[in-house]
Each structure stands twice: as C-alpha cells, then as structure tokens.
Amino acid sequence: MAAKVTLKEIAQEVGLSPSAVSLVLNDRPCRISxxxxxxxxxxxxxxxxxxxQIARSLVMQQSRTxxxxxxxxxxxxxxxxARNLEIRCREHGYALFIMNSDVSSEHEDELVRLLxxxxxxxxxxxxxxEIDADEQLVESLSTLPVPLVMVDRFIDGVACDRVRFDSELGxxxxxxxxxxxxxxRIACLVNTSSNTGRARMTGYRRALESHGVAADDALVFESDYYIxxxxxxxxxxxxxxxxxxxASSDNIALGALKCLFAHGKRVPRDYSLVSYDNSAADxxxxxxxxxxxQNVSKLADNAMELLLKRVNEHDGHEFEDRVLAPRLVCQASVAPLDR
Structure with missing residues (x-):
C-alpha cells in the first residue's frame, strides 16, 4: 500500500509553506496568487x-458527519x-453513521452518547x-450539544425539530x-403502544363514524411491527x-398474508386488505x-432540510413541526363485498 501523501510533501514540491498549502486545499481565505x-x-x-478529515475537523470545528x-x-x-438520508448526506458533503437500537430506549441512549x-x-x-421513553434518554436528548431532528415518532418533552406523516389521515x-x-366489518391490526399506531387507529374509527358504522372493539387486534x-x-x-x-404497517400486512395463506384463504377473494407504508410495493x-x-424521499428531504438549517444557522430559531400528507395507492388487494 502506498504511503499517504502529506501537506508537507506537497509544500516541498511547490516551494511554499504547509500552512499555505492547507489554506488553499481547504478553500480558506488567503493571500496566495x-x-x-x-x-x-x-x-x-x-x-x-x-x-x-480528523485534523480538518479540529480546525473547522465540524466533522461533516x-x-x-x-x-x-x-x-x-x-x-x-436510511438509504435516502445517506444519499442526501453525500450530496451535501456529509457522511452518515447509521445505528440500530433494536427497539430499546436504553440502546438509543447509548447510541446517542456514542455518536x-x-x-x-x-x-x-x-x-x-414514544410513550414510555427511558428517563435517561429524555435527559440526554434534552441536553444535546448538537442539533436533533426527530422523524416519524416523537418523545414529548424534548424540544427539537420534527417531521412526520399524518398517521390519523392515513x-x-x-x-x-x-x-x-x-x-x-373491518379488522384493525395496530400497535397501540406507539403514538403513530394510536393515531392510525383514531383515523380508522373516524372513517367508520363518517360512514355511520359503529366501531367494534372486538375487531381491533394488537400487533407489534413484525411479520x-x-x-x-x-x-x-x-x-x-x-x-x-x-394492517397498520407493511410488516403486519405481510404477516396477515402469511397467516391467511396458511389457512387456505386468499386476498381479495376471502378478505380485502389495505396495508400501510407501501414499502412492500416491489x-x-x-x-x-x-x-x-408515506413518501420516504419526501420525508428524508424534510429531515435533511431541517438538520442543515439548524447546523448552518447559528442564530436560534423556533423549532419546526412538519406534518406531511400520506396518500392511498390503489392496487389489487381490495374487492367489493359480495357476501
């Protein structure tokens, strides 16, 4: 492996000081022809x-990460x-560390500190x-020395920029x-331990009411976001x-399809099915x-815009709470009731 070229070596070849070379290569103001x-x-x-990059970060007081x-x-x-955000970070000259909390507030706190x-x-x-966040995590997020943007799910009591889709509308x-x-007679498979799940269930009940259909709690079934x-x-x-x-998420919908298939049932012949996220479209x-x-590209655009705005504007401004509108994508899993 070839040795890494240094500023000093470049300076020797051009006959200038390493500091002059550094200023030019970092696009810093200087009196050089x-x-x-x-x-x-x-x-x-x-x-x-x-x-x-480490030395540059110390000088610029930014890691570009x-x-x-x-x-x-x-x-x-x-x-x-994660993919959409990583692409946008690269476009703006940033690298992105992607961490997985395994659905644990304790892990989240550890990862926040690590980053x-x-x-x-x-x-x-x-x-x-969102609902029962770890107290230590709340404290860590409330005292962060860097900007924070919460996406999709929020923790009450933490002041920061936020962006989400309107789950109730969805x-x-x-x-x-x-x-x-x-x-x-519509079954609702929903995770009521999350605010997003509760909001989707609220939208479910509101739609029933708008059609004059009485909500039946016996048709609401608890499900985490796993197949x-x-x-x-x-x-x-x-x-x-x-x-x-x-089904209030694609993973829940895939689990529903798996179960129905195992019982010889087919969609939409035996059950009509509407999913959420549309991430399983392919x-x-x-x-x-x-x-x-939920247009992930649009979500990533808004998250990056909020974060870059906060990073680049040193004067404080009010935190933003952006709510995006989801849309219904009609495919082949819904059929008219004929029984």
Missing amino acids: EENRRRIKEVAARKRYVPN FGLIVPNIESRFFSSL VNRGVDGLILVTAH GFLATDCLLQHGHT ADGAAATERVLESDATAIF ALFEPALTAIE
Missing part, C-alpha cells in the same frame, strides 16, 4: 492527496429512510418508544377505501366475522397491496 493556487491543486491531484438511529434496520420503511462522542454535527432519531384513508367497497406479530393477530381475525383487514407476491404511502 492564482498561479500558486493552481500549482498546489495540480500537485495534490497528481499525488492523489486525501485530506486528513451526521448520525441516524432507527429502531429496526430490517424494516423496509426504516432501511429505505456525540464521535463528534457528529447533528442527529436524526426515529425513537423506539388510517382514515385506508379504512375509507374498504368502506367504499362495501365492507363494514410474526401480524400473523399471530390474524389468527384471531379468522375467528371473527371480519371481511376486510386494515415484493414478489400476489396480489399487489393497496396501501397508504
């Missing part, structure tokens, strides 16, 4: 000089969010537990779609008189899922 600037950059390019913490990187929604100690310039957090649109197709949990909840749906299912199964789409 255009000819010498050209020579410095030509030598640096020929020798394939790579700046020492951000940190992202998600609850479950195996989730298609969170992995897509801050690594010198990140800002944090993006999708918290694992729940309403999903349920309204099934009601429009004549279904009134196995969705399958287990669907076992109980099969014991009910439901003709349709609103999955290799039939039928294609009607789903509530």
Whole structure:
C-alpha cells in the first residue's frame, strides 16, 4: 500500500509553506496568487492527496458527519429512510453513521452518547418508544450539544425539530377505501403502544363514524411491527366475522398474508386488505397491496432540510413541526363485498 501523501510533501514540491498549502486545499481565505493556487491543486491531484478529515475537523470545528438511529434496520420503511438520508448526506458533503437500537430506549441512549462522542454535527432519531421513553434518554436528548431532528415518532418533552406523516389521515384513508367497497366489518391490526399506531387507529374509527358504522372493539387486534406479530393477530381475525383487514404497517400486512395463506384463504377473494407504508410495493407476491404511502424521499428531504438549517444557522430559531400528507395507492388487494 502506498504511503499517504502529506501537506508537507506537497509544500516541498511547490516551494511554499504547509500552512499555505492547507489554506488553499481547504478553500480558506488567503493571500496566495492564482498561479500558486493552481500549482498546489495540480500537485495534490497528481499525488492523489486525501485530506486528513480528523485534523480538518479540529480546525473547522465540524466533522461533516451526521448520525441516524432507527429502531429496526430490517424494516423496509426504516432501511429505505436510511438509504435516502445517506444519499442526501453525500450530496451535501456529509457522511452518515447509521445505528440500530433494536427497539430499546436504553440502546438509543447509548447510541446517542456514542455518536456525540464521535463528534457528529447533528442527529436524526426515529425513537423506539414514544410513550414510555427511558428517563435517561429524555435527559440526554434534552441536553444535546448538537442539533436533533426527530422523524416519524416523537418523545414529548424534548424540544427539537420534527417531521412526520399524518398517521390519523392515513388510517382514515385506508379504512375509507374498504368502506367504499362495501365492507363494514373491518379488522384493525395496530400497535397501540406507539403514538403513530394510536393515531392510525383514531383515523380508522373516524372513517367508520363518517360512514355511520359503529366501531367494534372486538375487531381491533394488537400487533407489534413484525411479520410474526401480524400473523399471530390474524389468527384471531379468522375467528371473527371480519371481511376486510386494515394492517397498520407493511410488516403486519405481510404477516396477515402469511397467516391467511396458511389457512387456505386468499386476498381479495376471502378478505380485502389495505396495508400501510407501501414499502412492500416491489415484493414478489400476489396480489399487489393497496396501501397508504408515506413518501420516504419526501420525508428524508424534510429531515435533511431541517438538520442543515439548524447546523448552518447559528442564530436560534423556533423549532419546526412538519406534518406531511400520506396518500392511498390503489392496487389489487381490495374487492367489493359480495357476501
């Protein structure tokens, strides 16, 4: 492996001081002629000089890195969010540390501390537990020395910029779609331990009310955001008189499909199904899922805009709470009720 080229070696070849070379290569203001600037950059390019980012960070007091913490990187929604954010970071000259908390507030606190100690310039957090967040995590987030943007899920009491989709609207649109197709016995598979899940269930109930259909608590089934949990909840749906299912995440919907298939049931022949997130749109199964789409690209754009604004503007401004509108994507998993 070739030895790393240093500023001193470039300085010796062009006959200038290492500090002058450093100023030019870091695009810092200096009284150096255009000819010498050209020579410095030509030598640096020929020798394939790579700046020492650690030393540059000490001078600039910026690491050009951000940190992202998600609850479950195996989730298609969170992995897509991580990919979109990483692309945007690169476009703005930042590297992104991506961390997985395994749905643990304690792990989140450890990862927050780790990233801050690594010198990140800002944090993006999708918290694992909105309602019963660990007190130590709340304290750590409330005293962060760097900007924080919370995405999708929020912890009350932590002042920061936020961006999310309107989950209540999403729940309403999903349920309204099934009601429009004549279904009134609609099972709701939902994670009520999260604010997003509760909001989606509120939208579900509001849609029923708007159609004059009485809500039935016996048709609400608890499910965490995992395929196995969705399958287990669907076992109980099969014991009910439901003709349709609103699955409040794609993983829950995939679990529902797995369970229905195991019992010889088919969508939409036996049950109509609306999913949430639309991150499984390219999955290799039939039928294609009607789903509530949360545009991950738009979510990432807003999160990056908020974080960069906070990093680049030293004067404090009021924290923003951005609420984005989801949309219904109609596919083949919903059919009119004929029984």
